[in-house]
Amino acid sequence: MQKIVDEIKKLVKFKKDTDVGDVVLIAAKEPQMLVYAYVTSIERDASRKDEWWHVQMAMLSLPVQHITWTLRTEQMTGQEIFTMGGEERFVQAVDFSGVVSKTGPEVTTEKKVSPLKRIK
Known part of the structure; x- marks a missing residue:
């Protein structure tokens, strides 16, 4: 599981803490799972x-699933891989700062072309 977590940390920017309103990434090896939860x-x-x-989360899946996990601070902040039902789990809040432009959407006068038309 540590190898999976190390690979995820190369791709995702994480927060050091977890608060209400955060989106967390949940990873499990068995059953294989990689899902976001609010x-x-x-x-x-x-x-x-x-x-x-008691950490209550809404898994961002269809349908949305509401779960409550009882975790220590180290477990809900990605500092520790833990087990549930004998299977390893990882949870950490995603840091979205810097992902969205603070100046708003990019404005362009260029005509947008469908990606399908570009393939020709």
Whole structure:
């Protein structure tokens, strides 16, 4: 699993923390899974002595699936690969800063040509 995570980190810019409203990338080896989820809630698990959190997420799939995982800070911030049901998992918030232009969409006077017409 560490090899998969290392490859993902070459392709995706991640945040160091995870907050409500973040989009996280979830990776699993078995069953093979690579999916995004939107963090809808993070609440302290008061039933545990150590610091654990109920992380509620909406998996961005069709149909949208709502899940709640109980994770430690290191697990929900990509610092630690963890197991669920004996299978390894990785979760970390994606950093979208710098992905979208702050000045808005690029304006051009050039006529747009369908990609299919360019193939000829």
